[in-house]
Amino acid sequence: MTVTTTDNWEDIQAASIQVLGEEIAQRITRCRQEPHPQSQLIHILQQVQLKFGYLGRAQINAVAQLMQVPAAKVSGVASFYHLFRLKPRGRFMIHVCMGTACYVKGADRIAQRLKEELGIEWSETSSDGVFTLEGSRCLGTCGLAPVLMVDDQIHGNVTPDEVPLILEEYLQRARETEPEKPAQSAVAGEA
Numbered sequence: 795m796t797v798t799t800t801d802n803w804e805d806i807q808a809a810s811i812q813v814l815g816e817e818i819a820q821r822i823t824r825c826r827q828e829p830h831p832q833s834q835l836i837h838i839l840q841q842v843q844l845k846f847g848y849l850g851r852a853q854i855n856a857v858a859q860l861m862q863v864p865a866a867k868v869s870g871v872a873s874f875y876h877l878f879r880l881k882p883r884g885r886f887m888i889h890v891c892m893g894t895a896c897y898v899k900g901a902d903r904i905a906q907r908l909k910e911e912l913g914i915e916w917s918e919t920s921s922d923g924v925f926t927l928e929g930s931r932c933l934g935t936c937g938l939a940p941v942l943m944v945d946d947q948i949h950g951n952v953t954p955d956e957v958p959l960i961l962e963e964y965l966q967r968a969r970e971t972e973p974e975k976p977a978q979s980a981v982a983g984e985a
């Protein structure tokens with residue numbers, strides 16, 4: 795998509811709405827009418843991440859434009875809080891429990907097998923964009939240790955040899971479904 799550069803506020807506003815969507819743009823408009831709009835910034839960023847799965851440069855710039863705060867401030871807030879993801883996540887999030895019960899039952903071997911199969915390290919996304927790998931504290935199902943969770947689906951008593959089978963199950967789902975793609979940016983100054 796062609797990136798346009800403009801200094802016209804209406805064009806910038808329209809481009810920002812295109813990036814974020816009408817619903818989030820309207821939320822920003824409403825929060826700007828409140829006494830301390832910047833206090834809503836984290837909440838707005840949460841909504842954006844919920845929609846797109848991460849906060850990319852395009853989304854950060856669009857939020858900054860519509861809230862009329864410097865992009866550096868929005869970027870700083872997004873970088874500061876661990877709950878925000880600044881890179882696209884995979885179609886599926888894999889959380890490997892590294893809590894005590896899982897660790898003593900071989901969670902490190904499960905994690906190692908996942909890293910080998912996917913060719914990634916912690917917090918990285920597989921080259922096909924299907925999986926993002928994260929370590930996790932206790933997932934609350936210690937009786938099933940070792941445990942991994944794919945999105946909200948728990949897999950218990952996992953062995954290293956079961957890892958490829960579990961991955962294949964989700965690869966099959968990924969082939970059958972198309973994820974939502976984030977809108978491209980047309981915001982002025984977008985890198």
Ligand code: FES
Nearest residue numbers: 891893896932935
């Ligand atoms: S330690 Fe892994 S589920 Fe509790």
